[in-house]
Amino acid sequence: MSRLCYLKCLLDSHAPINLPHNVEIFVGRSKITKIRDQSCSRQQISLKANCVECIVEIKQLGINPSGLDGFALKRNCTYKVGHESRIEVLLNNYIHIVEFEPPPDDCMPIKNKKRKIEDEETSFIKKKCHKTLAHTNENLKLKEAMEDFWEGVDGTELYIFTSKGVKSSEKIAAFDMDGTLIKTKSGKVHPVDTNDWQLAFPTVPSKLKEQLQNGYKVVILSNQAPIGKGRVKIEDFKKKIENLVAKINIPIQVYIATGKGFYRKPTPGMWKVLTEKKNDGLSVDMNASFYCGDAAGRVANWAPGKKKDHSMADKLLAENLGLKFYTPEEFFLGHSVANVPMAKPDFIPNELVSEPFNENLMSKEKEILVLVGYPGSGKSFLAKQIEEKSAHKYVSVCRDVLGSWQKCAAEATRLLQQGKSVVVDSTNPDIESRARWTSLAKEMKVDCRCAKMTTSKSHAQHNNKFRELMKINHLPVNDIVFHSYKNKFQEPTTKEGFKEVIEVKFNPSFSDEESEKLYKMYLLEK
Missing domain, CATH: 2.60.200.20 (Tumour Suppressor Smad4)
Incomplete structure (x- = not known):
């Protein structure tokens, strides 16, 4: 047969x-x-x-x-x-x-x-x-990992280490690593090499073992940008992780975010991979689970002689996910945080509400409408709205597209000669940059008005981060550009030659519920 x-x-x-x-x-x-x-x-x-x-x-x-x-x-x-x-x-x-x-x-x-x-x-x-x-x-019959193994997700964006004996659970005990489970031997803020570490508290092994015995899956979620920037070799860092897990001596699953994207805290990428792909399909009980980290936004001298926390990334991650949050001192030493002063984010995304379009932004007369605002403040979206709502009687000129203000001015002149109104889509932070447009309006004998975006610096930075995460086609903007705008900014007034200055609030728009959900999370670390 x-x-x-x-x-x-x-x-x-x-x-x-x-x-x-x-x-x-x-x-x-x-x-x-x-x-x-x-x-x-x-x-x-x-x-x-x-x-x-x-x-x-x-x-x-x-x-x-x-x-x-x-x-x-x-x-x-x-x-x-x-x-x-x-x-x-x-x-x-x-x-x-x-x-x-x-x-x-x-x-x-x-x-x-x-x-x-x-x-x-x-x-x-x-x-x-x-x-x-x-x-x-x-x-569901859950099985323990038979051996230690590493995995890569999205190329080099996320590394996952699963040690032998790791078992999935409905309860997750999640911890940051640097400043939470370990600290440097050298006493420096950042480790000098991958061997510069020691346990942050003597109770770390016993407290983590206690979580395991109580049915938790113990995981580490760590931002490690130096790997993505090439300053630390991933093979050396893998040895550090393996040595740490061996030191603690319980099964642990470790997530290492090396880039600036969706996996980096406080964005929820590492948690999403953990719960959706690395937990054997078990639904996580968010009320029973928790996260512990040192980046809590504590201000300088929150305890005698203590420096301020380097960021709020850990606390904001917990808030994004709806997880109970502990500081390391609270979890490992039993200290109260009731009187510990903690800073709050400058921008709280889930408090943002949509605003109706201001019809006064469009005039019956031919004009130049000069937009003023941070990169990421919503100028381009507003310009597009004005174009569409005016049946393209308004046309925008954008420095990011044309390359220089001179080219923008030449294009604006051509459009005005054709009978169109012009929206100037540039940051225009100071009187000097705006004077180019009031002068052109005077030369072309048309009105010139100003629309100032009220979007704050932190809000604009949030928008910029959202663009990066959603891979929206915009030029990347670093923090130096935001600082430069803030330093140059001068409040626009009618004394500059504007017929009117209109304040415009940011009006969010989303293609789907997932985009809106992400936008309303904390995306910035401070």
């Missing part, structure tokens, strides 16, 4: 892949598997079936880990699996089942066993198929 072997997709998203006897087959990102995930290699795994002994040899070839029955594989190591083994092309994703036809004599019916696998993987099926399925945590 001849026997066949197939690799079948658990979700039936593609036809079974034939595994001929004693032939090496490569599986990964391809049209056959319909896997488009760039973190999956084209030759992610190799499989060689022995149809006589009903054994398949599997080897991970890709950079990111594949999985076998929920456990991560080691790269280039050969594993032997049998009938109905569950293979994850990427760990916990793209689940396939090995099936021999006819099956070995000692196997239970395929349908019964497949049903059991589907019960365990309800959460993954829900994500891939976008179906509403009942999920019962009582029926």
Whole structure:
């Protein structure tokens, strides 16, 4: 009797892949598997079936880990699996089942066993198929990580270390690292190298062990920009993390954000990966979970001789997520924070409300309307609104597009000669920069008015960060530009030659609920 072997997709998203006897087959990102995930290699795994002994040899070839029955594989190591083994092309994703036809004599019916696998993987099926399925945590058999392993997410933007024994949970005990779990041996603010560290408090190991015993999954969420900037080698930093976990001596999952994007605190990217992809589909109990970090916005001398916190990133992350928050001294030493003075953010995004469009921004007479405001204050959006609401009787000229004020002035002259009104979409912080436009208006014998955006510096910086996170097509703006505008700014008045100065509040607009939800989170660290 001849026997066949197939690799079948658990979700039936593609036809079974034939595994001929004693032939090496490569599986990964391809049209056959319909896997488009760039973190999956084209030759992610190799499989060689022995149809006589009903054994398949599997080897991970890709950079990111594949999985076998929920456990991560080691790269280039050969594993032997049998009938109905569950293979994850990427760990916990793209689940396939090995099936021999006819099956070995000692196997239970395929349908019964497949049903059991589907019960365990309800959460993954829900994500891939976008179906509403009942999920019962009582029926989910959780497994511990068999060994230490590292993963990369979005190239080099996020690194994840899962130590041996890590187990998913509905309760998460999350901690910052620097200044919370460890401090420098040298006494300097920043470590001189990856060996310059010691535990911040003697109670760190015992307190974390206590959380583990109480059913929490212990995780570390750490911003590490020096890695992204190339000042620290990731291989050296990995050793630091492994040594820290060994020192604490409990299973810990560590998240390292190396860039400035969605994973960096206080934005919720690391938490989102943790809860949606790295917790075996378990829903996290946000009321039972907590976050502990030293970046709480405490002011100078919050305790005798203590410096102010370098940022508010940890406290703001907790507020973004709705998590209970502790300072390290509060959690590890039992200190009260009731009388500890903490600064508040200059801009609170969830308090922002939409404002109706001011129809007075449009005039029946031909004119030049000069916008004034920080980069990111909403000038370009306002200019576009005016263009559309005026049926394009107004046309904007933008220095970011044309390159210089001289080119903007030439384009404005041409538009005025055609009978159009002009919106000047530039920062125009001082009298000198605005005088160019009042002079042109006088020369062209048209009115000149000013629309000053009331958007604050911190609000504009928030908007700029939101643009970066949403990858909106705008030129990047660094903090130096914001500081420069603030230093140059002079309040516009009618004495400069403006017929009128109108104050305009920022009016947010969102393409979807997810964008609005992100915008209303704290995105700045201070």
